[in-house]
Amino acid sequence: MRDQRVRSGEIELAVRVRGEEHRPTVVLVHGYPDTGAMWDEVAERLAGRFRVVVYDVRGAGASSSPSDPLDYRLDALMGDLGAVLDGVGADEPVHLVGHDWGSLQGWEAVIGDRLRGRIASFTSISGPDRRHMARWARQAVRSGPRGVAEVLGQARRSVYMPVFMAPKVGEVAARVLSAGFPRVMGLREGAEPRSGHPAETLPMDARNGLGLYRANMGRRATRSAGPARSAGPAQPVDEGRTDVPVQLIVPIKDKYGSQSLLLSARGPVSRLYVRRAPAGHWVARSHPDLIARWVSEFVEHIDGGPETPAVAHARAAAEPGKDFGGDLVVITGAGSGIGRATAHAFADSGARVVVADIDEGAAKRTVDEIGAAGGEAHAYSVDVADGDAMEQFADYVRDSFGVPDVVVNNAGIAMAGSLLDTPEEDWARIRAINVDGMYRGSRLFGRQMADRGEGGHIVNISSMVAYLPNPELPAYGATKAAVLQMTECFRLDMDRYGIGVSAICPGAIDTPITGRTRFVGMAPGVDGELRERMGRAVERRGFPPEKVAKAVLRAVRQDTPVAYVAAEARLGRALSRVSPTANRAIGRFGRIAGDRLLANVESRHG
Numbered sequence: 001m002r003d004q005r006v007r008s009g010e011i012e013l014a015v016r017v018r019g020e021e022h023r024p025t026v027v028l029v030h031g032y033p034d035t036g037a038m039w040d041e042v043a044e045r046l047a048g049r050f051r052v053v054v055y056d057v058r059g060a061g062a063s064s065s066p067s068d069p070l071d072y073r074l075d076a077l078m079g080d081l082g083a084v085l086d087g088v089g090a091d092e093p094v095h096l097v098g099h100d101w102g103s104l105q106g107w108e109a110v111i112g113d114r115l116r117g118r119i120a121s122f123t124s125i126s127g128p129d130r131r132h133m134a135r136w137a138r139q140a141v142r143s144g145p146r147g148v149a150e151v152l153g154q155a156r157r158s159v160y161m162p163v164f165m166a167p168k169v170g171e172v173a174a175r176v177l178s179a180g181f182p183r184v185m186g187l188r189e190g191a192e193p194r195s196g197h198p199a200e201t202l203p204m205d206a207r208n209g210l211g212l213y214r215a216n217m218g219r220r221a222t223r224s225a226g227p228a229r230s231a232g233p234a235q236p237v238d239e240g241r242t243d244v245p246v247q248l249i250v251p252i253k254d255k256y257g258s259q260s261l262l263l264s265a266r267g268p269v270s271r272l273y274v275r276r277a278p279a280g281h282w283v284a285r286s287h288p289d290l291i292a293r294w295v296s297e298f299v300e301h302i303d304g305g306p307e308t309p310a311v312a313h314a315r316a317a318a319e320p321g322k323d324f325g326g327d328l329v330v331i332t333g334a335g336s337g338i339g340r341a342t343a344h345a346f347a348d349s350g351a352r353v354v355v356a357d358i359d360e361g362a363a364k365r366t367v368d369e370i371g372a373a374g375g376e377a378h379a380y381s382v383d384v385a386d387g388d389a390m391e392q393f394a395d396y397v398r399d400s401f402g403v404p405d406v407v408v409n410n411a412g413i414a415m416a417g418s419l420l421d422t423p424e425e426d427w428a429r430i431r432a433i434n435v436d437g438m439y440r441g442s443r444l445f446g447r448q449m450a451d452r453g454e455g456g457h458i459v460n461i462s463s464m465v466a467y468l469p470n471p472e473l474p475a476y477g478a479t480k481a482a483v484l485q486m487t488e489c490f491r492l493d494m495d496r497y498g499i500g501v502s503a504i505c506p507g508a509i510d511t512p513i514t515g516r517t518r519f520v521g522m523a524p525g526v527d528g529e530l531r532e533r534m535g536r537a538v539e540r541r542g543f544p545p546e547k548v549a550k551a552v553l554r555a556v557r558q559d560t561p562v563a564y565v566a567a568e569a570r571l572g573r574a575l576s577r578v579s580p581t582a583n584r585a586i587g588r589f590g591r592i593a594g595d596r597l598l599a600n601v602e603s604r605h606g
Helices: 036-046 074-087 101-111 130-143 145-157 160-165 169-187 202-208 210-216 288-302 309-317 337-348 360-372 387-400 424-452 474-497 526-541 545-558 567-578 580-604
Strands: 002-008 011-018 025-029 051-055 094-099 119-125 246-251 272-277 328-331 352-357 376-381 406-409 456-461 499-505 562-564
Touching: 002 074, 011 036, 011 074, 025 036, 025 074, 025 101, 036 051, 036 288, 074 101, 094 101, 094 288, 101 119, 101 130, 119 288, 130 145, 160 169, 160 210, 169 202, 169 210, 202 210, 246 288, 272 288, 272 309, 288 309, 328 337, 337 352, 337 360, 337 376, 337 406, 337 545, 352 360, 360 376, 376 387, 387 424, 406 424, 424 456, 424 474, 424 499, 456 474, 456 545, 474 499, 474 562, 499 545, 545 562, 562 567, 567 580
Parallel strands: 025 051, 025 094, 094 119, 119 246, 246 272, 328 352, 328 406, 352 376, 406 456, 456 499, 499 562
Antiparallel strands: 002 011, 011 051
C-alpha cells in the first residue's frame, strides 16, 4: 500500500493505492460527507485480486479545497478523476465504483465524453444519474396517480437537499450532520464508527461538501460533462445513454433513494446488471464482503471471465418492465386459484417459478401455461403438511435452482361449521396445512435466504377472517389468525437479515377453495348445497385471483407488512381497529342469518 499526492489544477488530491501494479485497476470514489476511508473494508478485500485506487475528493479528508466554495461542478470533478488516473499510471481502462456523490461522478464519466475510453466498467451504489432521475420523474408523473405518489415520496426522502443548498441554513445543517453522523451510522446503517470513518475532518468535510449540492443541483440534465477526450462518435446524452457495462447495486433499505429511482438506469443503459442488497445507504460499510464479492464477479466477467449464474441473474434483473427478472420464486398451492395466478404474475415479470402443489397434475398444467406464454416454470408435488417432504422440497429447490429470492406460502384448505362439531382429526388436518405448512415454508426457505446473505422476501397468505370473527369459520379463522401473527413476528426477526416478510389478506375471492370447503357436523346433502350456495355468492362477487396476485407482487416490491386486498378485507380491518364491539355485532348478525339459512337447507333435506 502506498500514499501519494496528485495535482488537479489548484487541487491536491490524497490518493491511496493497494495491490499489485500488474493487476486490473479498480477505482473507488466516495460520496458525501465521507472520505476515501469509507472504502477501507471493501478495498482490503479487493486488493488480493486487483490494484485498488482510493482517493479523497476535493474538499474532503486529506485533499485540499478549492478557493471558490462553488468549484465542485461535475466537470471539475471529472478533471480530478482524470488526474488521478494519470497520476497512478492507469494506461488501461479502469473499473470504476462510486457511492452517493461518487456514483454521480461515475455516471458523468461513463456518459460524457471527457473520459471516454478510460472506463471499462462502472458499479453504481446509491447515486442515480441526474439525466436518469429527470427521465424517471417525467415518466412516473405521466403514468398516473401511483407514479405521482412515487415522485412525492422521493421528494420527501430528498428534503435535505434544498436545506443544504440554502445559504447559512446549509452551514447549520452541516454542523448538525457532523455531530450526529456517527450515531446515524451505528443505529440506522448497522455500521459502527471505527478509526478513519467517520473521519476526524468530518466537520470541515460536511461544510465543504455543500458545494456539491450548490454547484450541481438544478443543472440541465441534458448538459454534457465536458469536451471530448478521444476521437470517435459521441454518444447521445439526452437520456443518459452509455454502452459502458454498468452494475447497479440497489440497497433496498436506503432511506434517501427509492428503489424505483435507484433503478432509473434501466432503459438508457444498454449493458446493465442489477443487484439488490439487504442493507441501507452505507452498504459498503455494513456489508463489505457482499460488495467486494459483487464487484469482483462483475469485473472478472467484464474482463473476459465466464458469466456466472449470479451475474446472469443480475443481467436478467436489469430488463425494463421485468421487476423480478432472473429471480427464483417458489409458490405452494400453485396448481389453482391464488397460487396459480401468482405464478403467472411472477413469470410475466421475468421470474423463474417453482410451482408446488399436492396435485402434481395441477402443478404441471400451471407450468405448461407459463411455458406457452414464454415463461420459465418447474413443477413439484409436495404435501406441505408433511415435515419430511417439505425438508426434501427445500433441499431440492436449493440444489437444483439455487436459493429462492421470493417464497409465497399459499397452500391451504377451508373448513366451516361449529367448533362443537369439529372433530380432532379435522382440527389437526387444517392446522397441519394452514399453519404448519406456512411455518415450514417460512422456516426452511428463510434459513436458506439468511445463510446466503443477499436478502429475499417471504409471503404468507392469511385471510380477513383472521380479524373478523365468524361463528361458522372457527377452525379456518384460528389458523389464519395464527398465520397473520406468525408473519408479523417473523418479519421483525428476519429484518436483521434484510429479508422482507408480508401477509396477504385477500377477502372473498373466486377460487376453487370454495368448492372444496368441508362443512363439519352437517347431514348428508346439506354440506353439498351449502358449498354450492357459497360458491355462487363468491362468483357473483366477481373478485378474481389475478387481483390478489398483483397485490402479492406489489407487497414484495414495496416490502408491505400486511396487504389487505378486496374492499371487504380493508373495511373489515378498519372496523376491527376502530370498533371491536361493532365487529362482533356484525358477527352475531351473520350467525343469525347463517342459522336461518342452515335451518332452511336442513328442512329440505329432511
